[in-house]
Amino acid sequence: MEVFAMSDEDAxxxxxxxxxxxADSLPGDRDIELVMAIVRPSKxxxxxxxxxxxxxxxxxxxxxxxxxSQAAKKGQWRGEEYVVxxxxxxxxxxxxxxxxxxxxxxxxxxxxxTGEKGDGKIFVLPVAxxxxxxxxxxxxDAV
Numbered sequence: 001m002e003v004f005a006m007s008d009e010d011a012x013x014x015x016x017x018x019x020x021x022x023a024d025s026l027p028g029d030r031d032i033e034l035v036m037a038i039v040r041p042s043k044x045x046x047x048x049x050x051x052x053x054x055x056x057x058x059x060x061x062x063x064x065x066x067x068x069s070q071a072a073k074k075g076q077w078r079g080e081e082y083v084v085x086x087x088x089x090x091x092x093x094x095x096x097x098x099x100x101x102x103x104x105x106x107x108x109x110x111x112x113x114t115g116e117k118g119d120g121k122i123f124v125l126p127v128a129x130x131x132x133x134x135x136x137x138x139x140x141d142a143v
């Protein structure tokens with residue numbers, strides 16, 4: 001449905017207004033989101049490639065350890081038994097504004113998937129503000 005805005009001077013139709021747009025989806029009013037994934041270190045290269053393919057090549061990677069549903073492993077060293085219940089993982093953080101976070105999540109999920117316990121988790125969080133240190137730009141333009 002098209003709705004026409006009326007000018008004050010001549011009361012003639014001017015530009016059509018798209019009623020499908022809401023205040024939350026106006027051009028230039030983009031959401032900033034943080035997509036955080038915890039995955040196997042062996043899948044990092046695949047995830048980096050997948051993120052570049054969807055246009056979200058900027059990321060931060062941190063070596064982490066943790067536990068979830070993946071079983072603890074028992075080992076023995078110098079005759080002593082020990083339990084490894086914190087597994088080595090990588091945390092990938094990707095802040096997006098121009099790329100839909102759903103595309104980023106799906107790219108990570110497909111690239112990190114092995115079908116085994118311990119494949120990881122993906123979280124999406126809203127970002128209240130972003131500021132680029134070099135230029136001082138803020139909001140989605142800083143991303």
